[in-house]
Amino acid sequence: MTAYDLVWSDKVGYVWLAISIDPVYIDTGNWIESAAGLCYECLNDIALDVFGMTGNDHDFEDADPLELAEIKRRWKPYIGQLPKYAYLCDELLSRSK
Structure with missing residues (x-):
């Protein structure tokens, strides 16, 4: 862990x-x-938690639709409070197939 x-x-x-x-x-x-850099690391860590929870040792490139949906669900409360960093979600998700 x-x-x-x-x-x-x-x-x-x-x-x-x-x-x-x-x-x-x-x-x-x-x-x-920067604050954006910290937010990026936190959002990425949330995604890594999802991959770990599903038992998959991969990154966004190999994420399946269910994993991506769970990642977005977990990001929502944070981006709701920090909407100016929503673009970071798009950057991270752009690494998926």
């Missing part, structure tokens, strides 16, 4: 860390340059 953490670095600002729980290790760190 992978968890995420947003941490502050005096050198670069915010860093989004992907942390594996079992065994514990830091997989990747992404520099977050």
